Amino acid sequence: MLQVNIVGIGPGNPELLTAAARRAIEKSNILIGDKRMLAAFNSAGKSLYHTIKTSEIVEVLQKAKASDEAAVLVSGDVGFFSLAKTISGKLPECNCTRYCGISSLVYFASKLEMSWDDVKIVSMHGRCQNLVAAVAHNPKVFSLTGGDNSPQKLCQILCDHGLGQVRVYVGENLSYPEEKLTCGTAEEISKLQFPSLSVMMLLNDEAVNFEYAVHGLADDLFMRSKVPMTKQEVRSVSMSKLQPKATDIIYDIGAGTGSCSIELALLATKGRVYAFERNPVAVELLGKNKELFAVENLEVIAGEALENIKGMPAPDCVFVGGSGGDLQEMLDIIYSKNSACRVVINAITIETLGEVSSYYNRHKDYELEIVNVFAARSKKLGNYNLMMAQNPVYVMTALKKEE
Secondary structure, three states: EEEEHHHHHOOOHHOOOHHHHHHHHHHHHHHOOOOOOOOOOOOOOOEEEEOOOOOHHHHHHHHHHHHHEEEEEEEEEEOOOOOOHHHHHHOOOOOEEEEOOOOOOHHHHHHHOHHHHHOOEEOOOOOOOHHHHHHHHHOOOEOOOOOOHHHHHHHHHHHHHHOOOOOEEEEEEEOOHHHHEEEHHHHHHOOOOOOOOOOOEEOOOOOOOOOOOOOOHHHHOOOOOOOOOOOHHHHHHHHHHHOOOOOEEEEEOOOOOOHHHHHHHHHHOEEEEEEEEOOOOHHHHHHHHHHHHOOOOEEEEEOOHHHHHHHHHOEEEEEOOOOOOHHHHHHHHHHHHHOOEEEEEEEEHHHHHHHHHHHHOOOEEEEEEEEOOOOOEEEEOOOOOEEEEOOEEEEEEEEEOOO
């Protein structure tokens, strides 16, 4: 059986290799990795393959003889946003051994003379994660950068969300002779130029923790106007019925002030929320609440939802707070994208209740549950509390029957 050594070479300087990693490379007669990685090692008598593409690596190893021994060189540590995760699962006929290396986080923190056990880790290298929320809610954040997400671009996004004074350290070419460390505010860093493939440490002394043990945030946390808003009690029940997952793609149709959109974005931290709203006043308010809660994974879509949802990614779940009379056609589009999509519809009129019931009576693959939520809030009158009834709301949940 072919022996495959997956070796974390650290930031890149060979002097930072562990002794075990160095021995694994020396005894391997096949070396695979980026051209810059391989250039640092003695290649005498070895077959070299310059690639970091999983498919090409697998192809090379499949053609190797059982008597060979191969070393796949990966940057950093094999357990930290590493190519090792992808490679290992595709080599069932090989004996794979991992050799750890120094990650960019560990190396960078040592250069900054800073601890890293309390850091929030985010990768913006070829990924779409909510860096704004991470920085807004955590005093110390480490981020990988890469691709379109350069340090200057990411810092400009922070500035756009009112985080321009956050202290930022940027590391370039770590461990190499041309290594460079730069410190400044996010606003200052946004005006400079850096290699796309860098790392950042972001320190926010004014971080505010919005992590709640329950959903159903208090209404007065949101910016308000005359735009309709799903109140706390109904919102809490609706979120419970929708059951969003952290990685979900979510639609909020008829988003209003954005109270549900915000809660969904806070719950789907690794997903994305699309808030559809046609009222210009509500769209402006949505943007203000998005900035207030620093939820970068929330995208506000202005205009008619019926047209706009057609070009959107397939949703995992959908919350409908208002449909503008196009509900049934919207549901058809949603289910054409994902027949197993979880749907929760709120309504205050019996006409909408009837429309939803009629739709699911014709679509027997789905189970419709209807809950009528009544709530009353106290109002102070002298020394007494009067209970003021809120509008009753129908919370309708549709799930595919096998779900």
